Amino acid sequence: MPTALNSDFILTSDDxxxxxxxxxxxxxxCGRKILHHRxxxxxxxxxxxxxxxxxxxxxRLASMxxxxxxxxxxxxxxxxxxxxxxxxxxxxxxxxxxxxxxxLP
Numbered sequence: 001m002p003t004a005l006n007s008d009f010i011l012t013s014d015d016x017x018x019x020x021x022x023x024x025x026x027x028x029x030c031g032r033k034i035l036h037h038r039x040x041x042x043x044x045x046x047x048x049x050x051x052x053x054x055x056x057x058x059x060r061l062a063s064m065x066x067x068x069x070x071x072x073x074x075x076x077x078x079x080x081x082x083x084x085x086x087x088x089x090x091x092x093x094x095x096x097x098x099x100x101x102x103x104l105p
Contacts, residue, residue: 009079013088016074022091029095030102041066 017025023036039047041062048058067073080088089097 009083010075010077011079011088012076013080013090013094014076015090016076017091018074019069025092025095026102029092029099032104038069 019036019038023034027034044065045058045062048061049055053061080086
């Protein structure tokens with residue numbers, strides 16, 4: 001029986017990618033323009049709250065998103081390789097493999 005790793009893993013590819021870059025890749029894959037609209041932390045919290053999320057959670061989630069926008073997510077890890085024995089694929093490769101997800105009916 002395998003031994004439990006008892007750890008949290010952050011799964012990334014070998015290259016960090018921004019929301020704007022994700023939008024560019026999806027645009028190229030699906031053949032239509034996808035935009036990433038940057039919102040202030042306050043505007044995002046308001047949007048979450050307007051969708052029914054309680055105020056404390058909407059503020060907390062918006063703060064987490066702000067931290068990511070400020071670079072907290074700009075990291076790479078070797079977790080995928082450690083867990084699978086294979087290197088992670090790039091986001092463009094992932095997007096191309098799942099391109100049908102973005103096809104319009």
